[in-house]
Amino acid sequence: MRVEFISGNEASAEGAMTAGLKVYVGYPITPSSDLFEYLSEKLPERGGIVFQGEDEIASINALVGAALAGAKAMTATSGPGLSLMAEGIGLACMVEAPLVIVDVMRAGPSTGIATHVGQGDIMQSRWLSHGPYNLVAFAPFSAQEAFDYTVKAFNVAVRLRLPVILLSDATIAHTRERVVIKESGEIEVEDFKRPTVPPEKYRFYDPDPRDLVPPMAFLGEGYYIHAESLSHDERGYYDTRPSVYRRLVERLVKKVERNKKSIVASKSYYTDDAEILFVAFGSVARSTLALVRDLREQGIKAGLFRPISIWPLDDEKLIEASKRAKKVVVVELNQGQLVEVIEDALWHHQRYDVEVLSLPMILSETPSPDEILDEINSKGWKLW
């Protein structure tokens, strides 16, 4: 264990090395490139390879190959790069390749402002590839969480055999803070779930009925695995029968839901008696937390619910945090994405009594607490 004063991007890189990163494949894109550069210096001496792909399509596909060869694999990118990875992420879900993608969100759409922050990839991170599938996304709000949740992202990826996205943003990525760096042994690091039967009995997509995740043999071990991007049976053989398709795709979708308890993460602040519940994540949650503290000093019963796992959402904790709330205000740097997720969760739990107010801020900088307050006042809401 050691303490360092590093950025969120460097903390993610350190987290990946603690988790046992073996292959990093990247393509330069602001504001993620310094993570790539940091690993280019450090990873070889930790027993891994850093490789620069010809584009983000190459990066994500190379990660699928590396993961199925038994290497813990990661890339980092930003919105435009993530868009290019859409098809590859679907491939990773379909062939069940565990890997980690750090998405350092910047101001979009399109090329947007490369050096400025955004939070516009919430829906993109979940729905960017075509067809039904499921994956996991965590959003850190500090360099320490960038470290901790990169380690957790690897743990969840290998436990569930799927891609995990770390939804960081430009502010978190480049803010230097004190970070406690732990090594494997000091923090939980999970290994791949390995076959328990001999090669002749092993099937690459034969799930463990408890967690719906098939144990994983690697390329080159004599199991003769067949990873298939087409609809496939338990052996990985192409099969067009609707029953086979349904069995496969339902499992791919359900395996996140089945293992939700071990994935979800969130943090609640001043929520025991909160009548106005703010919801924010990432760098915006830092300003929102400061605003909540200001409001508390004025005697206003405000609280903050901060989701860390965005996909899936820690909805039980949200319901608990909102138990006394009459109004929920969702603050985010986009046109209103997280609000859809929060509203959906509240309605799912029959909390029709809560008024959900969306506070989307189309800014390319992390707003200060005062700016958030001004935005609230400009709406004319009677919150207190």
Added chain:
Amino acid sequence: MVETQEVIKYPLDDYLRTERLPHIWCPGCGIGMALQALLWSIKELHEQGVIDRKKVCFFTGIGCTARASGFVKFDAIHALHGRAIPVATGAKLGNPSLIPIVFSGDGDIAAIGGNHLLHAARRNFDILVVMINNMTYALTGGQLAPTTPTGVRSTTTPRGNPENVMDTTKFVASLRPNFVARYSVTQPTILRTVFKKALPKRGFRFIEVMSTCTEIFGRHTGFRDPYELYSRLKKICKIKKISSIDEIKYDWENEITCGTFIDKDDPSFLDMYFKMYKPRGMVYGES
């Protein structure tokens, strides 16, 4: 007298997922001939102790040729359209002891995957790429490929192909990887020898195999009989020694130049990476 029925075993059965046969390829298709030559070369190298078949991995994209990954008894990834090369690249980075073979078609490798081909060749990255060129998008019904000869009809160029054609072998040769060759399914014995030569080598190795697609390409171009198309290919695929890559021709009317155009042993990408970066605890072959 009890009659015992002898089970006839084909010598390559151990290298095939026989339970998945028959394969999808049409009568007259050349992909099976190319695959057979490749499997023979792997079998021979494995039996001679040159390579371990357990380390051989097939990476394919999408298309008729790409379906091969489902029929061979090796580790295999049937990946996305055009992306077999980066998947193979990642696998080799993840475990440098693997022997990756990309086996896919011209649409997959030269068109949608062209950027990956370019950079893998430029890097002299340690994979073998076998591109089966049937000059069309066969699985989707005969649309224009970059390899479709100029003037020839396809379903998306019904009045003939107005484009210049892509000579993939010449293009790859210009990037100077360790091995570049082009042969035809009409030269199956030579193919076997060439695969055997290229497979154990380091660095980037590219072998283009001219092939027959009688059902789609043949029909659209007026070759009613598979034999006619095969004969045409046999006539124009001329094996030559060249002194410059400028001499390589891709002319459907007269000559598609065949031969081994580059065969050298420059340090590969992984040779260079391991020498310069020395990833701790990892080794690459004898380097």
